[in-house]
Amino acid sequence: MTLTRRDVENIALLARLRITDEELPGYVGSLSRILEFVEQLSSAETGEVEPMAHPLEDQVQRLRPDEPTETDHRELYQRNAPAVEAGLYIVPKVIE
Amino acid sequence: MSLHLKSAAELGRGIRAGEYSSEEVARHFLDRIDQGNDRLNAFVTVTAERALEDARRADAAIKAGEGGALTGVPLAHKDIFCTSKILTTCGSKMLSNFVSPYDATVVERLAAAGTVLLGKTNMDEFAMGSSNETSFYGPVRNPWDENRVPGGSSGGSAAAVAARLAPVATGTDTGGSIRQPAALTGLTGVKPTYGRVSRYGMIAFASSLDQGGVLAQSAEDAALLLEAIAGFDPRDSTSVDAPVPAYATQLDRPVKGLKVGIIREFFGEGLDPATGDAVQAALEVYRSLGAELVELSLPALPLSVPTYYVVAPAECSSNLSRFDGVRFGYRCEDPKDLLDLYTRSRGEGFGAEVKRRIMTGTYVLSAGYYDAYYLKAQKVRNLINADFKRAFTEVDVLLGPTCPTPAFGIGAKVDDPITMYLNDIYTIGANLAGLPALSAPCGLVDGLPVGLQVIGPHFAESRVLAVAHAYQRETDWHRRIPPAWA
Numbered sequence: 001m002t003l004t005r006r007d008v009e010n011i012a013l014l015a016r017l018r019i020t021d022e023e024l025p026g027y028v029g030s031l032s033r034i035l036e037f038v039e040q041l042s043s044a045e046t047g048e049v050e051p052m053a054h055p056l057e058d059q060v061q062r063l064r065p066d067e068p069t070e071t072d073h074r075e076l077y078q079r080n081a082p083a084v085e086a087g088l089y090i091v092p093k094v095i096e
Numbered sequence: 097m098s099l100h101l102k103s104a105a106e107l108g109r110g111i112r113a114g115e116y117s118s119e120e121v122a123r124h125f126l127d128r129i130d131q132g133n134d135r136l137n138a139f140v141t142v143t144a145e146r147a148l149e150d151a152r153r154a155d156a157a158i159k160a161g162e163g164g165a166l167t168g169v170p171l172a173h174k175d176i177f178c179t180s181k182i183l184t185t186c187g188s189k190m191l192s193n194f195v196s197p198y199d200a201t202v203v204e205r206l207a208a209a210g211t212v213l214l215g216k217t218n219m220d221e222f223a224m225g226s227s228n229e230t231s232f233y234g235p236v237r238n239p240w241d242e243n244r245v246p247g248g249s250s251g252g253s254a255a256a257v258a259a260r261l262a263p264v265a266t267g268t269d270t271g272g273s274i275r276q277p278a279a280l281t282g283l284t285g286v287k288p289t290y291g292r293v294s295r296y297g298m299i300a301f302a303s304s305l306d307q308g309g310v311l312a313q314s315a316e317d318a319a320l321l322l323e324a325i326a327g328f329d330p331r332d333s334t335s336v337d338a339p340v341p342a343y344a345t346q347l348d349r350p351v352k353g354l355k356v357g358i359i360r361e362f363f364g365e366g367l368d369p370a371t372g373d374a375v376q377a378a379l380e381v382y383r384s385l386g387a388e389l390v391e392l393s394l395p396a397l398p399l400s401v402p403t404y405y406v407v408a409p410a411e412c413s414s415n416l417s418r419f420d421g422v423r424f425g426y427r428c429e430d431p432k433d434l435l436d437l438y439t440r441s442r443g444e445g446f447g448a449e450v451k452r453r454i455m456t457g458t459y460v461l462s463a464g465y466y467d468a469y470y471l472k473a474q475k476v477r478n479l480i481n482a483d484f485k486r487a488f489t490e491v492d493v494l495l496g497p498t499c500p501t502p503a504f505g506i507g508a509k510v511d512d513p514i515t516m517y518l519n520d521i522y523t524i525g526a527n528l529a530g531l532p533a534l535s536a537p538c539g540l541v542d543g544l545p546v547g548l549q550v551i552g553p554h555f556a557e558s559r560v561l562a563v564a565h566a567y568q569r570e571t572d573w574h575r576r577i578p579p580a581w582a
């Protein structure tokens with residue numbers, strides 16, 4: 001699979017990554033090579049094989065009772081935020 | 097004997113016996129870090145004050161007749177484990193200002209065991225790399241040859257322990273990130289069964305593969321540390337609720353009569369001949385101890401690297417979507433709108449390899465390609481898993497090389513991601529199948545360490561550790577220290 005500049009620009013937008021014009025050719029090359037490399041998977045016969053999402057097959061996702069276990073840590077958590085005002089996360093204006 | 101030449105187990109015994117205090121030990125290692133870290137770049141953060149506080153608390157506990165095997169023993173945490181009040185960077189500009197509100201379970205349990213925190217170790221950015229060259233904080237150097245890489249992603253932990261700047265350190269392993277650096281620096285590194293060690297507070301890369309573990313000087317030290325960190329944790333939904341054996345007391349189980357599988361696919365093209373010879377010599381030691389060596393084939397295993405480079409990027413693209421420049425982490429200057437805030441914060445905050453993997457993952461999960469890449473890879477993952485399952489009906493453990501070559505030069509593989517990815521060709525299988533695996537030093541090639549890999553069935557950590565311990569009773573490769581750091 002050979003990707004074009006357009007393809008990579010589109011992937012970058014989907015991934016919410018700003019890729020500069022200088023970086024772009026490098027990614028076009030390396031992402032194409034990675035996709036070519038993983039294409040060898042198509043050689044494997046997987047007709048009836050179930051996809052494996054979890055390494056321990058008999059393990060099921062544990063559920064817990066729907067009861068509150070956490071207390072309010074907003075202030076502590078917001079200490080890591082780049083911009084906070086009155087307990088709210090600040091972002092650029094979304095609605096004009 | 098100088099304190100840094102002692103193992104973690106010996107230090108614990110010495111502190112309990114009153115031969116030296118935990119504070120003396122901590123000061124000794126802090127001095128070594130002070131003198132050596134500029135050369136190796138193994139630590140991102142050194143927590144000297146915290147170490148001395150921890151040590152004094154440990155000394156008081158010992159004085160009061162309390163404390164266990166690890167009380168007062170210093171260690172370093174890979175900077176992927178969240179630590180409250182101390183920076184947790186994950187090797188990234190994205191988290192270069194991040195102070196976690198809580199401790200990871202691994203951190204909490206080792207603190208409860210009385211250990212002393214020396215600092216946080218350098219690593220490949222978000223654990224994505226095999227050479228520690230993708231770190232925002234610069235490459236780590238291998239104490240055996242400072243022009244070479246220590247491996248990755250737990251490269252800082254590996255270099256710190258190899259140079260005896262710390263007696264032991266934690267690490268994480270998604271595709272070989274404990275075992276490969278352990279092999280390249282002459283250490284014993286263990287990645288337990290998936291779900292054995294809590295991932296709570298361990299920054300996520302690929303959630304179906306990530307597992308925490310340790311880099312140590314010997315199987316004995318690895319067993320002690322693993323015992324302290326393993327076990328059920330309700331805060332990790334994939335944590336397995338099963339009792340943890342006392343690994344350290346089960347090390348002496350004999351290998352006589354053990355059926356050892358030798359994977360044919362691990363000895364083919366690509367394996368450096370001298371590395372192969374060192375591994376063969378180790379296999380002969382097992383034969384002489386009465387193990388039965390059986391050659392077997394795992395035909396799907398050669399597809400483990402391409403499988404991994406679909407599954408891991410897919411999971412990483414999802415996991416790393418949390419870094420949005422809003423709630424924590426790096427934010428770009430003067431964003432003009434919300435999209436600009438997201439794309440520039442992420443574009444500037446992540447390094448090249450992380451961006452490459454996020455984009456690979458985004459692509460293989462995108463509409464129209466999901467079946468061909470992601471679903472196909474998950475099916476092949478099942479074939480690989482089935483190969484291992486079949487193998488473990490015939491043998492007790494699998495042995496082989498950890499890496500195809502000894503440590504390579506800094507910069508040698510940075511331009512070609514595929515060459516770099518192939519470094520993990522022997523380690524990725526255990527992650528895909530969730531198996532416990534370990535690397536132990538088994539020789540030197542041109543003065544550089546070579547690793548022997550031991551892979552066991554699910555939850556057979558005791559057996560894997562005992563197999564390595566049996567070898568370490570017969571040989572002294574695990575006692576070799578880089579000459580410049582003895």
